[in-house]
Amino acid sequence: xxxxxxxxxxxxxxxxxxxxxxxxxDGDGQWSGAAVxxxxxxxxxxxxxxxxxPVEQLDARPGRTAEQCAAGLYAALLAEAREWAGDGEEHAxxxxxxxxxxxxVLGELDARSLTPQQLHSPAVDALLYLQPTVYGAPADxxx
Numbered sequence: 001x002x003x004x005x006x007x008x009x010x011x012x013x014x015x016x017x018x019x020x021x022x023x024x025x026d027g028d029g030q031w032s033g034a035a036v037x038x039x040x041x042x043x044x045x046x047x048x049x050x051x052x053x054p055v056e057q058l059d060a061r062p063g064r065t066a067e068q069c070a071a072g073l074y075a076a077l078l079a080e081a082r083e084w085a086g087d088g089e090e091h092a093x094x095x096x097x098x099x100x101x102x103x104x105v106l107g108e109l110d111a112r113s114l115t116p117q118q119l120h121s122p123a124v125d126a127l128l129y130l131q132p133t134v135y136g137a138p139a140d141x142x143x
Contacts, residue, residue, distance in 0.1 A: 020119060020122045038080065041080075042076055042080070045072050074127060078094065080116075081109050081114035084114045084116070
């Protein structure tokens with residue numbers, strides 16, 4: 001049996017995935033299959049696993065850094081936003097996002113509802129945990 005430690009980085013990630021699944025739960029306790037797939041895709045991306053990649057990517061490889069995991073998760077969140085984007089302005093914003101501070105992009109994704117809330121919140125929490133200085137509010141703005 002695996003010892004679940006909710007205080008470890010992996011334990012927090014698993015707890016975040018479970019919370020995301022509970023947020024999509026409907027009144028009779030069912031989980032939408034599509035929403036679970038979305039949650040799992042974001043979860044795997046946060047671990048540095050490409051959900052669309054080959055299974056061989058899981059073979060023994062050097063450990064991934066927090067920076068690599070955060071970059072993969074951020075890229076997955078932007079890819080999800082492209083799927084949700086409707087009009088040309090939303091696509092134009094996503095094209096500009098690569099030149100914007102990540103904190104501003106995350107705020108705009110939320111404000112524009114370009115990512116499902118049940119995925120956005122846990123993904124942002126993970127990004128802030130992995131790299132708070134990159135994905136968090138600038139120090140001078142936070143005070």
